[in-house]
Amino acid sequence: MLSSIKARIIVFYLAILLVTLSIMGIILYLGLSRVVYSAVDSTLLSRAKALATLVREDGGEAEFNFSDDVMWEYNSPKSKHFFQIRLPDGTTLEKSASLGKRELPYKSGNSSIEYRNIRLDDEPARQINFPIRREGEKKRGERVIVVQCAEEIDERIEMLDTFGLVLAGSILFIMIISASGGFLIARKAMQPVKAISETINRISETNLSERIAEENIPEELKGIASSFNRVFAGLEGAFNRQRQFVADASHELKTPLAVILTQAEVSLRRERRPDEYKTALAGIADAAKMMSLIIEKLLQLARLHSDKFSLRREKTPLNEILETSLKLLRPLADRKGIVVHMPEENTYSVYGDREALQEAFVNIIENAIRYNVPGGRITISLKKEGGFIVAKIADTGVGIPKEDLGKVFDRFYRVDKSRSRESGGIGLGLSIVREIVTLHGGRIEIKSRINEGSVVSVYLPEADMDNRFMGSMESS
Ligand SMILES: Nc1ncnc2c1ncn2[C@@H]1O[C@H](COP(=O)(O)OP(=O)(O)OP(=O)(O)O)[C@@H](O)[C@H]1O
Numbered sequence: 001m002l003s004s005i006k007a008r009i010i011v012f013y014l015a016i017l018l019v020t021l022s023i024m025g026i027i028l029y030l031g032l033s034r035v036v037y038s039a040v041d042s043t044l045l046s047r048a049k050a051l052a053t054l055v056r057e058d059g060g061e062a063e064f065n066f067s068d069d070v071m072w073e074y075n076s077p078k079s080k081h082f083f084q085i086r087l088p089d090g091t092t093l094e095k096s097a098s099l100g101k102r103e104l105p106y107k108s109g110n111s112s113i114e115y116r117n118i119r120l121d122d123e124p125a126r127q128i129n130f131p132i133r134r135e136g137e138k139k140r141g142e143r144v145i146v147v148q149c150a151e152e153i154d155e156r157i158e159m160l161d162t163f164g165l166v167l168a169g170s171i172l173f174i175m176i177i178s179a180s181g182g183f184l185i186a187r188k189a190m191q192p193v194k195a196i197s198e199t200i201n202r203i204s205e206t207n208l209s210e211r212i213a214e215e216n217i218p219e220e221l222k223g224i225a226s227s228f229n230r231v232f233a234g235l236e237g238a239f240n241r242q243r244q245f246v247a248d249a250s251h252e253l254k255t256p257l258a259v260i261l262t263q264a265e266v267s268l269r270r271e272r273r274p275d276e277y278k279t280a281l282a283g284i285a286d287a288a289k290m291m292s293l294i295i296e297k298l299l300q301l302a303r304l305h306s307d308k309f310s311l312r313r314e315k316t317p318l319n320e321i322l323e324t325s326l327k328l329l330r331p332l333a334d335r336k337g338i339v340v341h342m343p344e345e346n347t348y349s350v351y352g353d354r355e356a357l358q359e360a361f362v363n364i365i366e367n368a369i370r371y372n373v374p375g376g377r378i379t380i381s382l383k384k385e386g387g388f389i390v391a392k393i394a395d396t397g398v399g400i401p402k403e404d405l406g407k408v409f410d411r412f413y414r415v416d417k418s419r420s421r422e423s424g425g426i427g428l429g430l431s432i433v434r435e436i437v438t439l440h441g442g443r444i445e446i447k448s449r450i451n452e453g454s455v456v457s458v459y460l461p462e463a464d465m466d467n468r469f470m471g472s473m474e475s476s
């Protein structure tokens with residue numbers, strides 16, 4: 001029922017207000033009735049005392065001396081003041097004319113002053129029982145003459161009731177005003193939340209660029225708004241990259257496909273000699289090989305990206321990985337007359353997936369060979385640095401222009417498209433490398449000088465102190 005924040009705020013706020021106002025009302029009511037009763041009680045006491053002075057006791061006989069000064073108030077049958085004087089045995093010595101046939105309630109044996117609320121002919125009244133004590137009469141339980149005095153208090157009760165009613169009415173009024181005020185305040189306070197949710201609802205695949213306006217949002221919601229905006233920016237970026245990726249992939253596949261189609265069509269246009277068919281088929285095979293390479297790399301990237309992909313975690317010596325990669329690429333290096341220098345060093349191990357790491361280093365060293373000058377040199381080194389093992393692959397190749405350094409990890413990015421294509425580059429190698437290194441909790445850096453060469457540094461968490469990394473791998 002209280003699912004909305006607005007309702008919760010209002011109900012909670014009203015409950016607190018009701019409790020506070022009720023307590024205040026009760027205190028006020030009790031305070032006022034105390035004042036009223038103590039005023040009545042003090043008049044009753046002085047009246048009783050005045051009447052007591054008129055009682056004479058003489059050797060066990062008691063008598064009441066009339067005094068007109070005192071009595072005029074009690075004589076009229078309509079008077080609201082009454083008295084009755086009781087002898088120690090409870091019988092009446094005297095009572096006021098205002099009482100008529102009525103009697104004031106009496107309980108024998110009470111030897112102290114006592115106030116009580118009574119009803120006289122169904123009218124509320126207040127009564128005092130005032131025992132007359134003479135000098136020396138201090139024995140407990142001894143019966144004495146009691147002056148009873150009473151006064152009708154209907155007007156005062158009425159006043160108290162009216163006060164109670166006004167109080168209750170005021171509380172109700174305050175509650176209604178507060179509820180409406182609270183409703184308005186809550187609605188105003190929730191307005192930005194509504195605006196945020198409307199914006200979020202508007203944002204869809206087609207307008208991912210819309211953002212929540214953060215200027216007019218209250219301080220408390222700024223965090224949520226900026227988090228949402230960050231998420232949307234991330235989503236938009238990912239979505240655009242994905243779109244770009246699909247476009248690039250299609251474009252890359254189109255070129256070899258076009259080669260295959262033209263070669264086939266041209267060859268089929270008329271009867272050819274066997275060697276012409278051979279050349280055409282060789283061209284087609286090359287293009288198909290290229291396509292299959294592209295698809296293979298795309299699949300590899302997709303696999304690395306998928307949630308299901310999990311790295312194996314085994315202690316892997318990086319020296320071995322580098323040596324095997326080199327062995328695989330040796331023919332390519334030899335063809336270009338490139339000398340690879342890899343000094344024998346200590347064994348450095350990382351926790352990781354042997355196959356994936358192999359793939360990464362093959363890509364890096366392949367680049368170092370591919371973009372090297374004929375007869376160039378490659379130096380590979382390993383060292384420890386702040387919990388990481390750093391593998392550096394330095395070449396004496398063509399280098400990468402400064403403005404391209406940040407882009408070489410982008411998919412399908414090639415610095416010099418024509419030259420790269422000549423050497424068979426697709427532009428996916430470094431994307432795959434970065435993916436693998438990041439999955440291992442490491443990072444990759446590239447430094448380069450044009451016509452001097454490039455240095456690629458791969459940082460991977462060291463195996464021996466690598467509990468942190470193992471944790472992160474389990475969660476990936
Ligand atoms: N060591 C290097 N020296 C000079 N340029 C490099 C080097 N490594 C990479 N590059 C540049 O960065 C681009 C991206 O490299 P990447 O390995 O991602 O793709 P590729 O080598 O073109 O193709 P492949 O997907 O077959 O690896 C290359 O095309 C090249 O221009």
Ligand SMILES: [Mg+2]
Pocket residue numbers: 363366367425427428429430
């Ligand atoms: Mg490459």
